[in-house]
Amino acid sequence: MEQLIEWIKQPWPWWVAGPLIGLTVPTLLIVGNKSFGISSSLRHFCAACVPAGIPFFTYNWKKETWNMVFVLGILIGGFIATTFLANPDAIVVAEATQQDLAALGITDYSKLLPVEIFSWENLLTGKGLLFFVIGGLLVGFGTRYAGGCTSGHAIMGISSLQWPSLVATIFFMIGGFLMTHVFLGPLMSIFGF
Amino acid sequence: MKVADKNKNVAPVECEAPNMQGKSEKLLKYLIIGVLFGIVFVKAEIISWFRIQEMFRLQSFFMYGVIGSAIVVGIISIQFIKKYNIKTLSGEKINIPTKEFRKGQIIGGFIFGLGWALTGACPGPLFAQIGSGFTVIIVTFLSAVAGTWIYGKFADKLPN
Numbered sequence: 001m002e003q004l005i006e007w008i009k010q011p012w013p014w015w016v017a018g019p020l021i022g023l024t025v026p027t028l029l030i031v032g033n034k035s036f037g038i039s040s041s042l043r044h045f046c047a048a049c050v051p052a053g054i055p056f057f058t059y060n061w062k063k064e065t066w067n068m069v070f071v072l073g074i075l076i077g078g079f080i081a082t083t084f085l086a087n088p089d090a091i092v093v094a095e096a097t098q099q100d101l102a103a104l105g106i107t108d109y110s111k112l113l114p115v116e117i118f119s120w121e122n123l124l125t126g127k128g129l130l131f132f133v134i135g136g137l138l139v140g141f142g143t144r145y146a147g148g149c150t151s152g153h154a155i156m157g158i159s160s161l162q163w164p165s166l167v168a169t170i171f172f173m174i175g176g177f178l179m180t181h182v183f184l185g186p187l188m189s190i191f192g193f
Numbered sequence: 194m195k196v197a198d199k200n201k202n203v204a205p206v207e208c209e210a211p212n213m214q215g216k217s218e219k220l221l222k223y224l225i226i227g228v229l230f231g232i233v234f235v236k237a238e239i240i241s242w243f244r245i246q247e248m249f250r251l252q253s254f255f256m257y258g259v260i261g262s263a264i265v266v267g268i269i270s271i272q273f274i275k276k277y278n279i280k281t282l283s284g285e286k287i288n289i290p291t292k293e294f295r296k297g298q299i300i301g302g303f304i305f306g307l308g309w310a311l312t313g314a315c316p317g318p319l320f321a322q323i324g325s326g327f328t329v330i331i332v333t334f335l336s337a338v339a340g341t342w343i344y345g346k347f348a349d350k351l352p353n
Contacts (some may be wrong), residue, residue, distance in 0.1 A: 014259045016237070018263045032283075034223075038315070052342075054342075077231020077321065085232070097243065112243070132333045133333075134336075136336025137343070138304055139312055139333075142308055145297040145351065164292045170302075172303075184310065
């Protein structure tokens, strides 16, 4: 039993995590005829809290409560994994990535997210504006405009062989590559790194 | 938030006794699936900003392995469900909505990609990051809700 706990505490390899995530697709379908998708929850939060008479948010969001319960579960799962099953060691990141990030001023690998960026002290600074506010706006606006995120398009959509989802996924990647290789460095220096 | 309060006040009228129990029971399973899913996200370090950087810098196979194997398992599962005409637990026919092609998948997809590389998170990991104690991500989450709202506000004026 102790060995099992020790094993669980290690970071899980991709060939364990990927198939488990993939199994969410049939699980949700069989359990309640639900299509795997997470960004829709953001829409339901809008519909529930600030619909403001906008047609896009005027629907019976209560029927979609399962989706909000599901994401609440993800939050709780994050808490459980971090509180009880955490890996005590620093995260192992590719050498080449560490070199690239050092050039951007990111050198702290003690947590899963770099504390140089993701801390409350940065909230009211340019850093917070860039990573929390602008980043969040892009994620929320983009996923809804695209009609889904990595779960809804890349996993659920491609799994059900729908080519529009493949198109969306290709453009997720193009946006990500462009941000990482072209915009990230200049943006970080503009916003105070 | 005012509207939410109003809804809360209205809610009990719709949730009268007999249905209520069944309904909450039904939702519990989604909570459990979500919890398991959140644990996988953290334990495989998918919620890490560093993993997303490795992915977009093509310096690690890890995230490609995760997403690729998830898709393979998803494809096999759905083919299996279709071939054997598997029903839901309550006996319904399984329904997979068709995704129509729209320009939004290109423009919106691209915009999301920009945000994905910045925040290091798609919407799912956002929730797991908050649960993991990175409470400042609540701000990212609220911004993402705001971004969704802005899309909804201008949806009919955007090319689609």
